[in-house]
Amino acid sequence: SVLLYQKPNRDICQSGTSLKIQCVADSQVVSMFWYQQFQEQSLMLMATANEGSEATYESGFTKDKFPISRPNLTFSTLTVNNARPGDSSIYFCSSSSLQDTQYFGPGTRLLVL
Amino acid sequence: GDSVTQTEGQVALSEEDFLTIHCNYSASGYPALFWYVQYPGEGPQFLFRASRDKEKGSSRGFEATYDKGTTSFHLRKASVQESDSAVYYCALGDFNMGYKLTFGTGTSLLVDP
Numbered sequence: 001s002v003l004l005y006q007k008p009n010r011d012i013c014q015s016g017t018s019l020k021i022q023c024v025a026d027s028q029v030v031s032m033f034w035y036q037q038f039q040e041q042s043l044m045l046m047a048t049a050n051e052g053s054e055a056t057y058e059s060g061f062t063k064d065k066f067p068i069s070r071p072n073l074t075f076s077t078l079t080v081n082n083a084r085p086g087d088s089s090i091y092f093c094s095s096s097s098l099q100d101t102q103y104f105g106p107g108t109r110l111l112v113l
Numbered sequence: 114g115d116s117v118t119q120t121e122g123q124v125a126l127s128e129e130d131f132l133t134i135h136c137n138y139s140a141s142g143y144p145a146l147f148w149y150v151q152y153p154g155e156g157p158q159f160l161f162r163a164s165r166d167k168e169k170g171s172s173r174g175f176e177a178t179y180d181k182g183t184t185s186f187h188l189r190k191a192s193v194q195e196s197d198s199a200v201y202y203c204a205l206g207d208f209n210m211g212y213k214l215t216f217g218t219g220t221s222l223l224v225d226p
Binding site for chain 2: 001004031033041042043044045048092094096100101102103104105106107
C-alpha cells in the first residue's frame with residue numbers, strides 16, 4: 001500500500017482568493033488523483049496527474065480553476081483559484097499501487113467564506 | 114459512461130445482524146470492482162477488490178463476489194459490530210482508462226450496540 005499525507009488538514013479562505021493543497025506519498029507512484037467530496041456526498045474524480053505531463057481533467061473541472069502540478073513521483077499540488085463558497089468541500093488525493101488499487105490521503109477540508 | 118449504483122442510502126442494524134449492501138455496475142469494459150469504507154473525518158480506506166468473474170474479495174469479515182452475469186458486487190457481513198458504523202462505497206476501476214475510479218453514492222451503515 002501507499003501512505004499519503006496532505007497539507008493543510010483544513011483551511012478557511014475568503015472568496016476570490018487562491019489556495020494550495022499539497023499531497024505527498026511515502027513512495028514513488030505513477031499516478032496521483034484528486035477527488036472532491038461535498039458534505040455527505042460521494043467522491044468525484046477531478047483530475048489525474050502523472051509526472052512530467054499535464055494533468056487530465058474530468059468533465060466539470062478545468063485547469064484554470066484547479067491547476068495541478070506533479071513535479072516528481074511523490075508529490076502533487078492542487079490549487080483552487082478564485083475560490084467561491086461552492087468550492088467548500090473536502091479534497092482528497094489518492095494514488096495507485098502496482099496492484100492498481102487506489103489509496104487515499106486524509107483529506108483537506110476547505111471552507112470558503 | 115461507467116456507473117455504480119448503490120440502492121441503500123442508509124442501513125440501520127443491531128450488533129450481530131447480517132449485513133447486505135447492494136452494488137450494481139455498468140461498464141463497457143471488464144472493470145475491477147472495489148469496496149471502500151470511510152469513517153467520519155477520514156479518507157476512504159480500501160477494503161478489498163475483485164478483478165474477474167466469480168472472484169471473491171474479503172477483508173475484516175466483509176466479503177463480496179464479482180458477478181459479471183448480474184453486474185453486481187454486493188457487500189456482505191455475517192455479524193456486524195458497532196465499530197462497523199461508517200459509509201461504504203462500491204467503486205469500479207476501468208484500467209483501460211488510466212486507473213480511474215468511479216464511485217457509487219455510498220451507503221451509511223449505523224449499527225446499534
